[in-house]
Amino acid sequence: MPVQQPVLTAPHGGKSVTSSGGSSVEMKVESSQSGGDYGAVLWTVRAGEEPPLHTHSREDELVYVVQGQLIARVGDARVKVGPGAYAALPRGVPHTIEVVGDQATLLLSFVPGGLERFLVPRDGEQPDPAAFGLTFP
Numbered sequence: 001m002p003v004q005q006p007v008l009t010a011p012h013g014g015k016s017v018t019s020s021g022g023s024s025v026e027m028k029v030e031s032s033q034s035g036g037d038y039g040a041v042l043w044t045v046r047a048g049e050e051p052p053l054h055t056h057s058r059e060d061e062l063v064y065v066v067q068g069q070l071i072a073r074v075g076d077a078r079v080k081v082g083p084g085a086y087a088a089l090p091r092g093v094p095h096t097i098e099v100v101g102d103q104a105t106l107l108l109s110f111v112p113g114g115l116e117r118f119l120v121p122r123d124g125e126q127p128d129p130a131a132f133g134l135t136f137p
Helices: none
Strands: 016-018 024-029 039-046 060-074 077-081 086-089 095-111
Antiparallel strands (some): 016 024, 039 095, 060 077, 060 095
């Protein structure tokens, strides 16, 4: 289903969650706004709060590096990337990142949408990774 209405999210305009270590995730597009086709978040991740190696079973992940330096691990490959780098990660491929320096900011899109609610849960929810199709090898 294509987008029916424009989706405009101002800077700091989406619901955000912040971890105790200072990382934050801001909702940019919730899948309900795209007919389920995609969801997007802006993630500022602090060094030491990177996700473990993981695999998505239901969605592809699109990643754009807004600021900062990372080491991206995709399958067996490790690549140092910085601002302007882009990755299209198909479901089923193990991946993670390592922040080089203090923090990095990434724009993440998920196709189809839904996983954005794992990163920015509704109030009072404690999302279960398995319910979102995430596995940690």
